[in-house]
Amino acid sequence: GHHVSSQRIRFQRRNRPCRYDIDRFAPSFLSIFESLVPSQDEIAKQKQLLTSLSRIINKEWPNSKLYLYGSCANSFGFSNSDIDLCLSIDDKEMSKVDIILKLADILHAGNLQNIQPLTRARVPIVKLMDPETGLSCDICVNNLLAVINTKLLRDYAQIDIRLRQLAFIVKHWAKSRRVNEAYQGTLSSYAYVIMCIHLLQLRRILPCLQEMEATYFVTVDESNCAYFDQVDKLNNYGAHSRDTVSRLLWAFFHYWAYEHDYTRDVISIRTGRIISKERKDWTRRVGNDRHLICIEDPFETSHDLGRVVDKFTIKILREEFERAANILQFDPNPSVTLFEPY
Ligand code: GTP
Numbered sequence: 373g374h375h376v377s378s379q380r381i382r383f384q385r386r387n388r389p390c391r392y393d394i395d396r397f398a399p400s401f402l403s404i405f406e407s408l409v410p411s412q413d414e415i416a417k418q419k420q421l422l423t424s425l426s427r428i429i430n431k432e433w434p435n436s437k438l439y440l441y442g443s444c445a446n447s448f449g450f451s452n453s454d455i456d457l458c459l460s461i462d463d464k465e466m467s468k469v470d471i472i473l474k475l476a477d478i479l480h481a482g483n484l485q486n487i488q489p490l491t492r493a494r495v496p497i498v499k500l501m502d503p504e505t506g507l508s509c510d511i512c513v514n515n516l517l518a519v520i521n522t523k524l525l526r527d528y529a530q531i532d533i534r535l536r537q538l539a540f541i542v543k544h545w546a547k548s549r550r551v552n553e554a555y556q557g558t559l560s561s562y563a564y565v566i567m568c569i570h571l572l573q574l575r576r577i578l579p580c581l582q583e584m585e586a587t588y589f590v591t592v593d594e595s596n597c598a599y600f601d602q603v604d605k606l607n608n609y610g611a612h613s614r615d616t617v618s619r620l621l622w623a624f625f626h627y628w629a630y631e632h633d634y635t636r637d638v639i640s641i642r643t644g645r646i647i648s649k650e651r652k653d654w655t656r657r658v659g660n661d662r663h664l665i666c667i668e669d670p671f672e673t674s675h676d677l678g679r680v681v682d683k684f685t686i687k688i689l690r691e692e693f694e695r696a697a698n699i700l701q702f703d704p705n706p707s708v709t710l711f712e713p714y
């Protein structure tokens with residue numbers, strides 16, 4: 373039936389060599405990358421917002437600290453992307469919701485606008501707009517693992533520029549094809565960046581920082597976060613490889629379309645390898661976690677970033693991976709066709 377023949381096609385394509393002229397498309401992918409990178413001016417405005425909000429909040433809570441996290445701090449953010457902030461505060465008396473409500477009052481007094489405390493969200497936040505810079509942002513409370521995984525991604529990005537090039541293009545593809553909507557069962561931007569890091573680890577363009585001797589350690593909510601963070605010492609690591617961004621893109625989509633074993637494998641940047649679902653006990657559905665595509669979080673190792681994917685969206689995702697792989701293999705204009713809106 374249909375299932376058997378699509379398995380056979382996948383098997384035949386698994387060892388398909390990359391088209392001979394793939395490098396010809398690198399310049400057009402690079403110019404797409406350049407067009408998505410935020411300007412220095414925008415980055416300066418984000419820093420200015422962090423400084424002014426920190427000043428306002430610290431007056432009330434001198435022991436608190438405000439951090440940027442997510443795409444505006446992990447170096448995978450597009451121009452005009454939203455700003456994620458996290459307030460770290462040690463107050464045993466107040467619940468998260470109390471802190472969010474008080475924070476909203478503090479921000480009101482500090483003349484910020486459009487302040488909305490969302491206390492019933494899965495992750496409670498305050499939304500606001502800063503009239504000085506015109507920027508809008510979300511502030512969450514005590515979500516320190518997100519701050520630390522932001523640093524890990526930023527550190528990886530410093531080792532080899534091709535990680536940022538690849539991840540920007542993959543994110544741009546995912547947004548164009550509407551498969552970057554975790555709340556609708558596809559994958560988050562965070563998950564796509566981890567998938568890119570993993571591919572570059574397998575190709576020895578990136579090392580595995582968590583397997584190296586640790587120079588940075590923190591413990592957050594029972595997770596030990598330790599890794600080698602002196603990445604300025606590693607900026608020759610991938611120099612042996614002359615793979616261009618277009619070749620890496622081909623490899624990325626070819627891997628997820630034809631090579632990845634969805635029934636057995638978990639990708640893990642913590643180990644720099646593929647590990648088995650069996651070892652993680654991710655072979656069956658537990659609660660709402662179906663483990664149909666398994667992407668291990670580098671620090672919260674019991675956390676599968678693919679857990680939001682269900683039996684409908686896995687099909688959509690795999691069809692999109694195959695579409696992209698075939699465009700990179702055959703299309704005369706892959707840097708246009710790849711991003712055609714869904
Ligand atoms: P864009 O806003 O799409 O440009 O990307 P982003 O990097 O801000 O990604 P996203 O909104 O997916 O995630 C924001 C941050 O939340 C990530 O950078 C992580 O630090 C953190 N995070 C931690 N665990 C998870 C998770 O399971 N899912 C998501 N989405 N984010 C997580």
Ligand code: MG
Pocket residue numbers: 442443454455456
């Ligand atoms: Mg974001």
